[in-house]
Amino acid sequence: MLDQLRYIDGITIIDTSGTILFTVKFNPRFHAEIDDNEKIIGQNLFSAFPMLDEQSSTLFNVMKTGKPIYRAKQKIVDFRGVENETTNVSLPIKAHGKTIGSIELSKDISDDNRLLGSVIEIDSSSFNSKQLKAKIQPERAVYFLEDIVTIDEEMNQLKESVRKFAKGDSSVFINGETGTGKELFAHAIHNESDRSTQPFITQNCAALPESLIESILFGTKKGSFTGAEDNPGLFELADGGTLFLDEINSMPIHLQAKLLRVLEDRCVRRLGDTKVRAIDVRIISATNVHPAQCVRDGKLRQDLYYRLGVMTLAIPPLRERREDIRLLVEYFVSKFNKSHKKNIAHISRDSLEFLLSYDWPGNVRELENVIEYSINLADACDDTLQYHHLEKQIKHLMGVQQTFSSTKIKPLKDEIANLEKARIEQAIILTNGNVSKAARLLEIPRQTLQNKMIHYGINNS
Structure with a gap:
C-alpha cells in the first residue's frame, strides 16, 4: 500500500455502518489541534466529512464492491469546514469471507507552499521496472493487464x-x-x-x-x-x-x-x-x-x-476518462526519465491544467508523444516540466489535426460513388453473386446493375 503513495498523511478505518473506528493524521494541514483525531472517532464518516456521501466516498465504495481502489482523488471538507484534496489507497477489510469495514491511506495533494502551489509533484515510483522495460519480444505478447494504466x-x-x-x-x-x-x-x-x-x-x-x-x-x-x-x-x-x-x-x-x-x-x-x-x-x-x-x-x-x-x-477515448490523464502523465514521465536520463519530479500547474482540458484526438498515443517531446526539451538539471516544454508540440499536433479534419471532406459525387459501390458489393455478397436477386434487393433494373458493376469493376464471383 505504501508503495502506491511513497508517503502518507493519514489513515482512516470505518465499519460497515460508516462509524469511524480509527483515524490518525500526520499532516497538520488535516487537523490543526492535536486532539482532533479523537474528536471524530466514533462519529459517522459523513458527519465528520459532510462533503462525502456513499457515492463519492472511496471508503464506502470498496466495502460495496469488495475490491481495492488505488490512487483515487477525493475532495473532503471536515467538520471544521477545512477543505483538502487527497489521493487515496482504499481497501476492504474482510473476515470469514465477509466485508466488515475498510481502511484508507491518504496523501494530501492540496495546493502546498512549494512555489506558491505553481508546481505539482509527480509520483514516478508507483510504476515498477517491469512496466517500464523495453517491450521487444517477437511472436510473444509482451503486455499484461497491469500494463494498462487506469483508474477509470x-x-x-x-x-x-x-x-x-x-x-x-x-x-x-x-x-x-x-x-x-x-x-x-x-x-x-x-x-x-x-x-x-x-x-x-x-x-x-x-x-x-x-x-x-x-x-x-x-x-x-x-x-x-x-x-x-x-x-x-x-x-x-x-x-x-x-x-x-x-x-x-x-x-x-x-x-x-x-x-x-x-x-x-x-x-x-x-x-x-x-x-x-x-x-x-x-x-x-x-x-x-x-x-x-x-x-x-x-x-x-x-x-x-x-x-x-x-x-x-x-475502449473509451481519453477525453471520456480524463481522470486517467494525470496518472498517464506520471507513467510517461517515469518512462522517459529512465530512457532519456532526466530527473523530472514536478509538473507546473498550468501545464497539468492544459493537459487535463485538452481533448486528445490522438488519445493516449498523442499524450505519450507530447510528454516524450517535452522531456527531450528539458535540460538535465530541470526537475519541473513547464508549459513552454509542451507548448510547441501541442500547437503542432493541433495544426496536424486541423489539416486532417479539413481533408476529410470529399466531393459529393465521390462520396455518393463510394456509397453506391459499397451497397452493390454488399448486395452481391448477400445474394451469393446472383445479379437478378441483387437488382431486386437494390430495387433497380438488372441491366442498370450490370452497367454499374462494370463501371465499378465489381464481379459476381
Missing part, C-alpha cells in the same frame, strides 16, 4: 471482463479510436489465457497491399505463382496461440469470405495447394471505427462480424 471505472470493468473471458477460446472484437490501447488489450487477453506460452502473431491489415495479404495470411505452395515458395501463412505460424488482426475492416471483402471459411472449418489451405491443414488459433480483431458502421459502409461482412465478435470490447 469503465476501463477497470473492461480489464475485469478480460480476466473472465480470456481463459476461453472465443473470438474477441475490439473497437476504439486510434491510440486508445487496442493492441495492449489484445496482448493482455493472450497473456491471461491458457495460450500465453504459445505464439502471439499480430498483423495490421491496412499495412499490406491487397495482392500480398492472402498469401501472408494463408501461406503459399511452391510454384503457385512466379517466385512462390513453400511458406506457411500467419494462421499456421500462430497455431496453438493467438492471431491479432488489426484494422480488419481494411481487408478486401472477397478475402473476408475466405477468412470466414477458415474460422468455421478450423483449417487452412495455402495458395496453390490442395492439402488442407488443421489449425488451432484464437482470433482477436480490431477496428478504429464502430463495427456497425463498418458493416453499414460495406467494409466488413456482417456474417464475419458475428463470427469475430463473440466477445466485444469498446
Whole structure:
C-alpha cells in the first residue's frame, strides 16, 4: 500500500455502518489541534466529512464492491469546514469471507507552499521496472493487464471482463479510436489465457497491399505463382496461440469470405495447394471505427462480424476518462526519465491544467508523444516540466489535426460513388453473386446493375 503513495498523511478505518473506528493524521494541514483525531472517532464518516456521501466516498465504495481502489482523488471538507484534496489507497477489510469495514491511506495533494502551489509533484515510483522495460519480444505478447494504466471505472470493468473471458477460446472484437490501447488489450487477453506460452502473431491489415495479404495470411505452395515458395501463412505460424488482426475492416471483402471459411472449418489451405491443414488459433480483431458502421459502409461482412465478435470490447477515448490523464502523465514521465536520463519530479500547474482540458484526438498515443517531446526539451538539471516544454508540440499536433479534419471532406459525387459501390458489393455478397436477386434487393433494373458493376469493376464471383 505504501508503495502506491511513497508517503502518507493519514489513515482512516470505518465499519460497515460508516462509524469511524480509527483515524490518525500526520499532516497538520488535516487537523490543526492535536486532539482532533479523537474528536471524530466514533462519529459517522459523513458527519465528520459532510462533503462525502456513499457515492463519492472511496471508503464506502470498496466495502460495496469488495475490491481495492488505488490512487483515487477525493475532495473532503471536515467538520471544521477545512477543505483538502487527497489521493487515496482504499481497501476492504474482510473476515470469514465477509466485508466488515475498510481502511484508507491518504496523501494530501492540496495546493502546498512549494512555489506558491505553481508546481505539482509527480509520483514516478508507483510504476515498477517491469512496466517500464523495453517491450521487444517477437511472436510473444509482451503486455499484461497491469500494463494498462487506469483508474477509470469503465476501463477497470473492461480489464475485469478480460480476466473472465480470456481463459476461453472465443473470438474477441475490439473497437476504439486510434491510440486508445487496442493492441495492449489484445496482448493482455493472450497473456491471461491458457495460450500465453504459445505464439502471439499480430498483423495490421491496412499495412499490406491487397495482392500480398492472402498469401501472408494463408501461406503459399511452391510454384503457385512466379517466385512462390513453400511458406506457411500467419494462421499456421500462430497455431496453438493467438492471431491479432488489426484494422480488419481494411481487408478486401472477397478475402473476408475466405477468412470466414477458415474460422468455421478450423483449417487452412495455402495458395496453390490442395492439402488442407488443421489449425488451432484464437482470433482477436480490431477496428478504429464502430463495427456497425463498418458493416453499414460495406467494409466488413456482417456474417464475419458475428463470427469475430463473440466477445466485444469498446475502449473509451481519453477525453471520456480524463481522470486517467494525470496518472498517464506520471507513467510517461517515469518512462522517459529512465530512457532519456532526466530527473523530472514536478509538473507546473498550468501545464497539468492544459493537459487535463485538452481533448486528445490522438488519445493516449498523442499524450505519450507530447510528454516524450517535452522531456527531450528539458535540460538535465530541470526537475519541473513547464508549459513552454509542451507548448510547441501541442500547437503542432493541433495544426496536424486541423489539416486532417479539413481533408476529410470529399466531393459529393465521390462520396455518393463510394456509397453506391459499397451497397452493390454488399448486395452481391448477400445474394451469393446472383445479379437478378441483387437488382431486386437494390430495387433497380438488372441491366442498370450490370452497367454499374462494370463501371465499378465489381464481379459476381
